[in-house]
Amino acid sequence: MSENNQDRRFPRNLQGVLQLAVQAGSAAEGPAPLEPMSEERKTWLTEALSEVCKGQMDEVEEIKQCLAVLRKGEICENDRDGEEARKEEEEEDDDHERESAFEILSELCENLDNARDFMTLGGLELCVSRYLCHVKSGLRWRAADLIASCAQNMPQVQEHLLNIGVLQKLLQLTDSDPQSTVRVKALYAVSCLVREQEAGLRAFLSYDGFSVLMRAMQSENEKVRTKSAFLLLNLLSSHPEQKETVVSMGMVQQLVSVLRTPHSPFHEHVLGALCCLVDDFPQGLEDCRNPALGLEELLRQRVKDLQGKDESQEELDFCERLVRMCFHGQQSDDAGMDR
Structure with a gap:
């Protein structure tokens, strides 16, 4: 696949890195009188570069x-033509x-x-x-x-x-x-x-990727829940224009429901996402203030539970920020997400 040289902002290989290092070292030392390179140094550089190039070729061959x-494996499986040509033990070896x-x-x-x-x-x-x-x-x-x-x-x-x-x-x-x-x-x-x-x-x-994330946050697997909540927080932080999309899906209600599950470290990301959805977005704020959701009581209890726990400081900060934004009738200067 062709590639323009202008796309290569950095060296593509260790040889390029070595050349940059030599150039940077020369620049840092300032102008110096030109001297012929000793045969010993020439030999050393030649061998070093040869090893680098050999290593790169070896890696391409390894990929191949x-x-x-x-x-x-693909060919063997496609060419069976209905025959059970391999024993179970052989198949396990292939896998x-x-x-x-x-x-x-x-x-x-x-x-x-x-x-x-x-x-x-x-x-x-x-x-x-x-x-x-x-x-x-x-x-x-x-x-x-x-x-x-x-x-x-x-x-x-x-x-x-x-x-x-x-x-x-x-x-x-x-x-x-x-x-x-x-x-x-x-x-x-x-x-x-x-x-x-x-x-x-x-x-x-x-x-409909946001719906996939919504369902993943309700998974029984902790890693799935954590990664989905983190990705949601990241996307909302980077793309605030998507708030309307996710709020219209009922995301606020879903996130609060997730917060009512047994406490887990990934709740930090869930609270961060809620902060994104209420920050400078009236519909998200209105959804959080819905009395039927019981969010204020949930947040105040969570604040009490997290007090004095250094490892939960960010989660505590999110809880306190949500209380200020949603239930004090005002939004503090630092309420916007800056993560």
Whole structure:
């Protein structure tokens, strides 16, 4: 995949980093008389750069080998033609091999260059078309985790993933997969695709993503609840124009209902989201003040419960802010979200 040089704000490899370091060191030391480089230094630099380049080539080859493992599994399963060609033990070995390939790829693709190479080699299409819907949950969640690793902070990869329709599949997994680990990893990948990504947010809205988050916050799994509440808070903080959308869905009532469940650290994010919904938004404020909701009593009790607990200071701050905004008839100067 072609890429303009102007898009490369940072070195694409360790060789570039080394060159920048040499340049920065020279600049910091100021002008110096030019001297021929010693043969010893030339040899050292040549060997160092050779090792760097060799390492990069090795990583690309490693990506290719992992993809071969994943594609081999795909071919074997598609070419069975109704035959039970492999024993159960052999199938388990294949699954372990593919799981290992995913784990290696997830580690490699934390490097932006490797994530780009993985995309260029067709790895993302393989994850989306084959492994997000695989019968084995261990392969589903590893595929989602790899997608998240590639998408994080990589607009080029994010755009490609959105174009091949990954977001709808990830939201479906978040909403209904029977395995909690799959839901957690899928939600993580959703977050990597929609936070600070306008195209991702538009796709998220088109698939009714806020309803998925609303349901996820009522999950029995703590990690699913936490990640969904955090993503909701982040989206409302970054996109206040979405307040009307979520309030019209009954989000205030749902969030208060979540607060009435046994206390959990993720309630901090829920309270933060409520602060967003009442800050400079009359409908959200009106919903919170509805006596039938009993929010004032709930908040005042929560304030008492959290007093003196340093680890819950942010949650306490949110509670006190909501009391001021909703039930004191005025909004303090610092009530706006600045997180």
